Structure formats: structure tokens, C-alpha cells
Amino acid sequence: MLITPSINGTRMLGRLDTFAEIGATADGGVDRQSLTEGDRRARAAITEIALSRGFTVAQDAAANLFIHRRGGHAGTPPLLIGSHLDTQPTGGRFDGALGVLAALEVLESLEDGNIQTAAPIELVVWTNEEGCRFAPGSMGAQAFIDGTLSDTLLASRSTDGLRLADELAATREALPQAHLCTLGKPIAGYIELHIEQAPHLERAGIPIGVVTGVQGTRWLKVSVKGEAGHAGTTPLSARRDPMRAANMGLARLYETIMQTDTDARFTVGRMTVEPGSVNAIPSTVVFYIDIRHPRLKELDAIEAEITVTLHDAATGAGCTIAIERVFDMEPARFDNTLINAIEDVAKARGVASTRMVSGAFHDALFISRVAPTAMIFVPCRDGISHNPREFVDPEFCIIGADILFHTALSVSEMPLAEGNPTIRTTAISNNHKGVGT
Ligand SMILES: [Zn+2]
Numbered sequence: 001m002l003i004t005p006s007i008n009g010t011r012m013l014g015r016l017d018t019f020a021e022i023g024a025t026a027d028g029g030v031d032r033q034s035l036t037e038g039d040r041r042a043r044a045a046i047t048e049i050a051l052s053r054g055f056t057v058a059q060d061a062a063a064n065l066f067i068h069r070r071g072g073h074a075g076t077p078p079l080l081i082g083s084h085l086d087t088q089p090t091g092g093r094f095d096g097a098l099g100v101l102a103a104l105e106v107l108e109s110l111e112d113g114n115i116q117t118a119a120p121i122e123l124v125v126w127t128n129e130e131g132c133r134f135a136p137g138s139m140g141a142q143a144f145i146d147g148t149l150s151d152t153l154l155a156s157r158s159t160d161g162l163r164l165a166d167e168l169a170a171t172r173e174a175l176p177q178a179h180l181c182t183l184g185k186p187i188a189g190y191i192e193l194h195i196e197q198a199p200h201l202e203r204a205g206i207p208i209g210v211v212t213g214v215q216g217t218r219w220l221k222v223s224v225k226g227e228a229g230h231a232g233t234t235p236l237s238a239r240r241d242p243m244r245a246a247n248m249g250l251a252r253l254y255e256t257i258m259q260t261d262t263d264a265r266f267t268v269g270r271m272t273v274e275p276g277s278v279n280a281i282p283s284t285v286v287f288y289i290d291i292r293h294p295r296l297k298e299l300d301a302i303e304a305e306i307t308v309t310l311h312d313a314a315t316g317a318g319c320t321i322a323i324e325r326v327f328d329m330e331p332a333r334f335d336n337t338l339i340n341a342i343e344d345v346a347k348a349r350g351v352a353s354t355r356m357v358s359g360a361f362h363d364a365l366f367i368s369r370v371a372p373t374a375m376i377f378v379p380c381r382d383g384i385s386h387n388p389r390e391f392v393d394p395e396f397c398i399i400g401a402d403i404l405f406h407t408a409l410s411v412s413e414m415p416l417a418e419g420n421p422t423i424r425t426t427a428i429s430n431n432h433k434g435v436g437t
Contacts, residue, residue, distance in 0.1 A: 001395060003349055007405050009398035012105040020093040029388025030093055034086035034128035035167040040174045042085045047177055053111055058181040062143035063127045063171045069107045071120035077186040078122035079412050081106060081404060083194055084129035084363060092390025099193040100125055102401035106408055117412035119188050126363040133158045141363035145370045147184035189338060189372040189411060192364045193404045195392055199383030207399045208353035209377030210342045214365045215294040215357050216331035218303060222310060226319040228275060228283035240318035242285040249313030257302055264302060265292035294331050294357040332365045335372035342376055345406040351399055376403055
């Protein structure tokens with residue numbers, strides 16, 4: 001072990017095993033989709049532990065669960081720590097659960113040590129981070145910052161045909177020990193421990209990632225129109241072939257975007273061709289481009305490059321083109337004070353850390369719009385997640401929880417809430433519909 005942890009590592013690893021049994025699949029994974037029976041059992045299990053330790057438990061209309069440990073200063077907004085307990089259908093044991101159970105361990109270790117923090121520290125379990133049974137993902141965190149759940153959303157149905165409003169109500173009612181609280185409230189800040197879901201930390205042999213933000217994502221829908229024609233008889237000079245236009249344009253973009261900037265991501269994952277005959281020049285090709293970058297300026301530059309390149313290719317092939325932005329998630333920049341606090345704690349604990357940008361969405365992305373937020377990553381084997389093979393070395397679980405403990409302790413003494421907005425109740429545009437994490 002690299003450190004002598006300030007938390008009870010054995011207890012936390014035991015909890016990870018216990019919770020992995022809730023919704024366990026035969027292949028060693030976990031299927032605990034949001035607002036299912038398994039999710040409710042996990043909520044009940046953590047509530048039972050919380051109440052046995054004297055913490056208070058509350059839930060809001062979105063079924064976000066809050067486990068509160070009193071602070072020394074009455075009326076101070078709490079520092080939130082936590083993650084999510086729902087999983088993908090082919091989920092693993094650590095995605096979400098590690099952040100929640102490490103946060104529980106932080107509260108229990110504070111209690112064991114009889115440590116009084118200035119600000120209260122509160123564990124949060126966000127509802128439906130994964131977005132697989134109900135869309136969109138990070139639904140609970142989004143509702144928390146909006147202060148509301150829209151009627152359209154409440155009327156939406158799960159993949160198994162149930163109404164969100166009913167499933168939320170049933171989930172809340174299954175936990176009568178938790179009192180109902182308002183949706184959205186002032187908080188001092190939010191810190192989330194999570195598995196990296198990428199192989200960088202493991203490859204670098206570094207146990208702690210200090211996450212500085214989440215990269216931005218845009219989806220472009222590209223429609224190229226030409227003219228259908230006979231594959232055998234139409235000479236090149238008479239063709240207006242949208243497939244040729246798309247291929248020539250995309251080939252150029254594959255050569256440039258990711259080659260010149262290692263932070264950039266460029267993916268075409270869906271393409272439809274009409275009429276879709278083997279022996280006909282297509283009339284229309286529609287495809288979607290997913291672009292990602294940690295910085296807004298670069299994201300804009302990539303979109304501009306795509307627009308120019310594809311227009312040129314379409315014109316060159318005698319086609320017309322329309323490009324529409326159908327999804328836009330701006331890059332999120334986490335709070336400098338919290339980033340520095342995590343880094344300082346890692347250094348003081350003698351644990352190597354590195355700054356990094358998250359490639360995946362997390363609840364923290366949404367909370368960062370209204371309160372100081374940061375994330376701590378720990379390595380996961382081969383970067384694999386959303387998979388029964390998802391694995392985190394027990395030592396990294398313990399180190400992650402230890403760094404969360406010390407960061408929460410240090411941050412709870414800081415006047416973070418001053419000058420920071422309380423939770424806005426005006427709706428922030430919900431522009432991430434249908435997108436998973
Ligand atoms: Zn997650």
C-alpha cells in the first residue's frame with residue numbers, strides 16, 4: 001500500500017462487494033438500471049447504513065438522495081460528495097458505485113474520528129446518470145440545477161414502457177425513511193470520485209487524476225444531395241454522386257483533424273444512403289459527425305473546417321449540402337480552488353497525480369454550471385467500463401477514497417459559498433437529450 005489511509009479501506013471494499021450483489025449478473029457484472037427494483041434496493045441499503053450512523057436522509061422530487069452529516073456552522077450550505085448508483089444493463093461494479101461508497105466511507109470515517117467540519121458534508125446519489133432506461137442521462141443532476149422536472153420529461157417512458165413520473169414516485173415511496181426536500185438548493189460545492197473509463201492513468205502508472213473539466217461535444221447532421229442514376233451507364237462527367245462527395249470530404253477531414261491535434265476527436269458513426277441500391281448512384285447521403293474538444297475555440301475551429309471542407313467536396317461533385325448542428329454540449333471547466341485543493345492533498349499524502357480532462361460526461365458536468373465542482377479519477381484496468389470486466393485495483397479504490405476524505409475535509413473549511421451563485425432555479429437549456437454518458 002502506497003499510503004496509510006485515513007479511511008477504513010476494508011469496510012469500503014466490503015461495501016463495494018455488497019452493492020455489487022444488488023443487480024449482479026451471471027458474468028460478474030451489475031445490471032442496476034435507474035429506478036428499477038435493484039436501484040431501489042441499493043438506495044434502501046445505503047439509507048439503512050446512513051440512519052444507523054445518525055445521518056439524516058432526504059430525497060427530492062427527482063429521487064436524488066442526500067445523506068447529511070452535520071457541520072459546525074449552522075446554516076452553512078453543504079459540500080456535496082457523491083456519484084450515482086445506477087448502471088448500464090452491462091454495467092460493472094465501480095462506475096458510480098465507487099464514488100458513492102467512497103463518499104459514504106468519508107462520512108463514516110469523519111464520524112469514527114469524531115471530526116467536526118465547518119460546512120456540513122453531504123453524500124449525494126444522483127438519479128439516472130446512465131440514461132439507458134430513461135433518457136437523457138444525468139437526469140437527476142440536470143433537474144437539481146434546473147429546480148424542476150418538465151411535464152414532457154415526467155410523461156416520458158422507459159425502455160420497458162413505464163412512465164418516469166410513476167417510477168420516480170414508486171422509488172420515493174419505497175424509501176419512507178427519507179424525508180422529501182426541495183429540488184435544487186444552495187450548496188458550497190461538489191466533488192465526485194469516479195473511475196477514469198480510459199486507459200491514461202493506468203498507462204502512466206499514476207493513481208490519481210485531477211479532472212480540470214469535461215470536453216465539449218457537438219453533433220453535426222450532414223445531408224448531401226445529388227442525383228440518382230444508373231451505376232452501369234452514367235459516365236463520371238454526368239454524375240452528381242453524394243457518396244463520392246461525402247467520401248472525398250471525409251477522407252480529407254480524417255487526414256487533418258485528429259492528426260494535427262491529439263485533444264481533438266472526430267467520429268462518423270452513422271450514415272444512411274438513399275435509395276440504397278447496390279446498382280444505383282445514390283440521391284442522398286446523410287451522416288452524423290461527433291466532434292469533441294476540451295476547448296471551445298478549437299471546437300469552433302473544427303466545425304468551421306468541417307463546413308468548408310464538406311462544402312468544397314459537395315460542390316466539386318455537383319451536389320448540394322446542408323450541415324445542421326443537432327447537439328451542442330460546451331466544454332466544462334471545473335473550479336480552480338477545488339482543482340488545487342485535490343492536487344495539494346495528493347501531494348501532501350505522497351500520492352502522484354496528474355491533471356486531465358474527462359472524455360465522458362458526468363453528473364459533475366451539470367453541477368459545475370451552478371457551483372464550484374471538481375472530480376477525482378482513479379485508474380481502471382485497460383480503461384474498460386460499462387462492462388462486467390470493469391475493474392479497479394482495491395489499492396486505487398482506497399487511495400481515491402483517502403484523497404476524497406482529505407479534500408472534503410480541507411474544502412469544508414474554505415469559504416467557497418461566498419460569491420458563488422446559489423442554485424439557479426431558472427431552466428438551463430436542456431440540450432443533451434438522448435445522449436448517454
Ligand atoms: Zn459513472
